[in-house]
Amino acid sequence: MNGDIGLWAVPLAMLGGAIRVSTPFLFVSLGEVITERSGRINLGLEGTLVFGAMSGYALAFLTGSAWIGVLAAALAGAIFGLVHGLLCSLPRVNDIAIGIALMLLGTGLAFFFGKPFIQPVAPDLPAINLGWWSDLPQVQAALRVNVLFLLGFVLALALAWMLRRTRMGLILRVVGDSSDAARALGIRPARVRILATAFGGALAGVGGAYLSLFYPGSWNEGISSGQGLIAVALVIFARWSPVNCFFAALLFGAAGALGPALQSVGVTSGYYLSYAAPFVLTLVVLILSSSKSGALTGAPRELSITK
Amino acid sequence: MLKSLTRRHFLSTSAGFAGAAALGGLSGPARASGDLTVGFIYVGPRDDYGYNQAHAEAAAVIKAMEGVTVIEEENVAETQDVQQTMESMINFDGASLLFPTSFGYFDPHILEVAPKYPDVRFEHCGGLWSEGMPTNTGSYFGYIGMGQYLNGIAAGHATKTKKIGFVAAKPIPQVLLNINSFLLGARSVDPTITCQVIFTGEWSMAVKEAEATNALADAGVDVVTCHVDxxxxxxxxxxxxxxxxxxxxxxxxxxxxEKYLTGAEWNWATVYKDMVEKTLAGAPIDNFVRGGLAEGFIKMSPLGPAVSDAARNQFEATKAKILDGGFAVIEGPLKDNAGNEIAPAGTAYEETDVALESMSYLVEGVIGSTS
Incomplete structure (x- = not known):
C-alpha cells in the first residue's frame, strides 16, 4: 500500500474499470447480438440479468461452487429466453412488449426468491493476476482479470467467426434478414429465433452471475444499475458485430470508472457530470457514426424496429 | 422505475375495481390482532447490512411488544410512491403510527400527506422538524457523527499511509458531518492525516460503490468507511x-x-420502543427527538483484533468523555477545505447543536467537494 502515482491513477483506474465493469455489458450484448441477428429484440434482458445474478449467487452459496452458480444463471437465463422466444412465435405478439413484461417479471421473481440470499456470503469466481510483473499495487489491482472476462473475449471472436464462416451463422443471418428467403430454403424461422433468444438469455444470465459472484460480488436488490438495458443499446451502437460489442463494453466500463477516479486524484467538483460520461460518450459516438443514408447499416431486416 | 409496481401500489389502484367494502373486509383480521398498528417504510431491502437493516431490526423488537401489529414495506422510492404507501397503510391496514425511514420521504411527501390524517402520527428519521410543520409529524435522529469520530480514532491509529477514505452517497448535512467527524477523529491521533472522500451520488449503487472503493485504494488510502445505504x-x-x-x-x-476495526451503529430499538409505549399510553411524543451514545440511540461495534492498545485506550477515553456530555467535535479554530473559517478559536458546537444539522462544508484535510 504505497506509491503515490498522481494523475496516472486516472488512466489506470479507467483500464481497471474497463476490465472490471465491462463483463456484464459484454455478455448481455453478445447474447443480444445473436438474438437480434435472428430478427428479434429481447428487451427483457435486464430482468434476465437480475435473475441470473440472484440464481447464480444462490446456487453458489448453496453448493459452495461459484461455477455451479454460473451454470445455474445460464440455465435460468436460457429459460427466460425460451419463454420470450416461444411467446413471440405466437401470431400477433410484439417482441418489445413481451420483453418489457419479462423484464418486470425477472426482477420481481429475483427479488422474491432472492430475499434469503442477501445476507450470506457466497464464494467468488477466481481471478487471474496479470499484474504480477509490477510492484505497484494499483497496477496489480487493475490487472486482476476475471476468467469470465477472458471467456467473453474469446466468445466475441468465436461468435464473429460463427456468423461469418459457418452454416449456422448463415442460417441465422438469413432468418434475420428475410423470413421468406429462409422459408424458401427450407428453414423454419420461428425455431431458429427461439433458439437464438434462449442463447441470448443464457449469456445475459452469465452476465448477471458476474455481477453477484465477482464484481461487486454480492447479491442485493440494487445490484444492477441498468446494465441489461444499456447492453441492448450497445448492440445498436456496435452495429450488430460481436467484436465491436467487446470494444463498446470496454469503452463503457472505462467511462464509468472516470467519475470515482477523478475524485480520487482531487478533481472533486462536478462529479455528477463525470458520472454522466458513459451516456455522453454514447451520444457523441452515435452522432459521429451516424449518416443520412445508412443510419441502420448492419441491422437485420426482420427486426421490428427496422420494418 | 421498476420499483413502482409494488403490492400496495397494486392494491391502491385495484381498490377502485374491487370496491372499498371488499378491502375493508381484507384489512379487518390484520387489525384485530393488535390495538396499535405501526407501519415501517424502507427505501431498500430490509436486510442490506445497513441503514434499512438497522431500522428493520428495531421493527422486529416492536413486533414482539404486546398489543402491537407491525406492517412493513421495502423498496419504496422517495417519490409519489411513498405517499401512496403511507395512505394505503393508513386506509387499508389501519396504521396510526408511521415510520417512513428514508431521508427523502420527509419533504415534501410526509409534509403533504400528514395534514390529511390528523389522527395518524408520522415519525421521520433524519428530518429537521421545525415550528410551523404539521403537529402530527415529528423527526428523530441520533448523533452518529460521534460514532464516526470514534471510528476516526481507530482509523488514525491503524493507517500507515496517513490517508483514510470515505465512500459517501450524497452531500447532505448528515453525511458531511460524518465525513468531517471521521477525519477529525483521525486527526486527534495525528494531525497530518487526510481523508479522501468520493461521492457516488446514489444511496445504493453497488458497482459505483465498488469502483469508488477501488479508486480510494488506488489513491493510497488504507482505512475505509462509508455512508451509503x-x-x-x-x-x-x-x-x-x-x-x-x-x-x-x-x-x-x-x-x-480481521480487517474490521470498529463501527458506528444505530440502535433504533430504544427510540421505537419509547415512541410505541408513549402512543399506547396515550402520552404525547416530542416533535423533535435526538439522542446519542448516552441515550442509547447509537452504539459502537466491539473493537476488532487489529486495534492496538494505544488505539483502544484513546477510543475508550474519548467514548467516556462523549458519554459524560458536552464533548464537541467541531471546535474552533477550524477552517473548511477551501480555506474559509467555519469556527473561530474558542467556539465549539456540541453534538446537540442544531446548527450541525445544516452543515454544508468539508473541513480542512478532507479531499473532496460537495458538488
Whole structure:
C-alpha cells in the first residue's frame, strides 16, 4: 500500500474499470447480438440479468461452487429466453412488449426468491493476476482479470467467426434478414429465433452471475444499475458485430470508472457530470457514426424496429 | 422505475375495481390482532447490512411488544410512491403510527400527506422538524457523527499511509458531518492525516460503490468507511484491497473480521420502543427527538483484533468523555477545505447543536467537494 502515482491513477483506474465493469455489458450484448441477428429484440434482458445474478449467487452459496452458480444463471437465463422466444412465435405478439413484461417479471421473481440470499456470503469466481510483473499495487489491482472476462473475449471472436464462416451463422443471418428467403430454403424461422433468444438469455444470465459472484460480488436488490438495458443499446451502437460489442463494453466500463477516479486524484467538483460520461460518450459516438443514408447499416431486416 | 409496481401500489389502484367494502373486509383480521398498528417504510431491502437493516431490526423488537401489529414495506422510492404507501397503510391496514425511514420521504411527501390524517402520527428519521410543520409529524435522529469520530480514532491509529477514505452517497448535512467527524477523529491521533472522500451520488449503487472503493485504494488510502445505504459492497471490496474498514449503520464485522476495526451503529430499538409505549399510553411524543451514545440511540461495534492498545485506550477515553456530555467535535479554530473559517478559536458546537444539522462544508484535510 504505497506509491503515490498522481494523475496516472486516472488512466489506470479507467483500464481497471474497463476490465472490471465491462463483463456484464459484454455478455448481455453478445447474447443480444445473436438474438437480434435472428430478427428479434429481447428487451427483457435486464430482468434476465437480475435473475441470473440472484440464481447464480444462490446456487453458489448453496453448493459452495461459484461455477455451479454460473451454470445455474445460464440455465435460468436460457429459460427466460425460451419463454420470450416461444411467446413471440405466437401470431400477433410484439417482441418489445413481451420483453418489457419479462423484464418486470425477472426482477420481481429475483427479488422474491432472492430475499434469503442477501445476507450470506457466497464464494467468488477466481481471478487471474496479470499484474504480477509490477510492484505497484494499483497496477496489480487493475490487472486482476476475471476468467469470465477472458471467456467473453474469446466468445466475441468465436461468435464473429460463427456468423461469418459457418452454416449456422448463415442460417441465422438469413432468418434475420428475410423470413421468406429462409422459408424458401427450407428453414423454419420461428425455431431458429427461439433458439437464438434462449442463447441470448443464457449469456445475459452469465452476465448477471458476474455481477453477484465477482464484481461487486454480492447479491442485493440494487445490484444492477441498468446494465441489461444499456447492453441492448450497445448492440445498436456496435452495429450488430460481436467484436465491436467487446470494444463498446470496454469503452463503457472505462467511462464509468472516470467519475470515482477523478475524485480520487482531487478533481472533486462536478462529479455528477463525470458520472454522466458513459451516456455522453454514447451520444457523441452515435452522432459521429451516424449518416443520412445508412443510419441502420448492419441491422437485420426482420427486426421490428427496422420494418 | 421498476420499483413502482409494488403490492400496495397494486392494491391502491385495484381498490377502485374491487370496491372499498371488499378491502375493508381484507384489512379487518390484520387489525384485530393488535390495538396499535405501526407501519415501517424502507427505501431498500430490509436486510442490506445497513441503514434499512438497522431500522428493520428495531421493527422486529416492536413486533414482539404486546398489543402491537407491525406492517412493513421495502423498496419504496422517495417519490409519489411513498405517499401512496403511507395512505394505503393508513386506509387499508389501519396504521396510526408511521415510520417512513428514508431521508427523502420527509419533504415534501410526509409534509403533504400528514395534514390529511390528523389522527395518524408520522415519525421521520433524519428530518429537521421545525415550528410551523404539521403537529402530527415529528423527526428523530441520533448523533452518529460521534460514532464516526470514534471510528476516526481507530482509523488514525491503524493507517500507515496517513490517508483514510470515505465512500459517501450524497452531500447532505448528515453525511458531511460524518465525513468531517471521521477525519477529525483521525486527526486527534495525528494531525497530518487526510481523508479522501468520493461521492457516488446514489444511496445504493453497488458497482459505483465498488469502483469508488477501488479508486480510494488506488489513491493510497488504507482505512475505509462509508455512508451509503448498504455498506456490504464497500466493506468487502476494501477488505479485498487490503484496507482496514470501519463499519456504519450496522455491525459488518462478519464480512471481514480481521480487517474490521470498529463501527458506528444505530440502535433504533430504544427510540421505537419509547415512541410505541408513549402512543399506547396515550402520552404525547416530542416533535423533535435526538439522542446519542448516552441515550442509547447509537452504539459502537466491539473493537476488532487489529486495534492496538494505544488505539483502544484513546477510543475508550474519548467514548467516556462523549458519554459524560458536552464533548464537541467541531471546535474552533477550524477552517473548511477551501480555506474559509467555519469556527473561530474558542467556539465549539456540541453534538446537540442544531446548527450541525445544516452543515454544508468539508473541513480542512478532507479531499473532496460537495458538488
Amino acid at each position: 448498504g455498506p456490504k459492497v464497500v466493506m468487502e471490496t476494501a477488505a479485498s484491497r487490503d484496507c482496514f474498514i470501519c463499519g456504519y449503520h450496522a455491525n459488518q464485522s462478519d464480512l471481514a473480521p
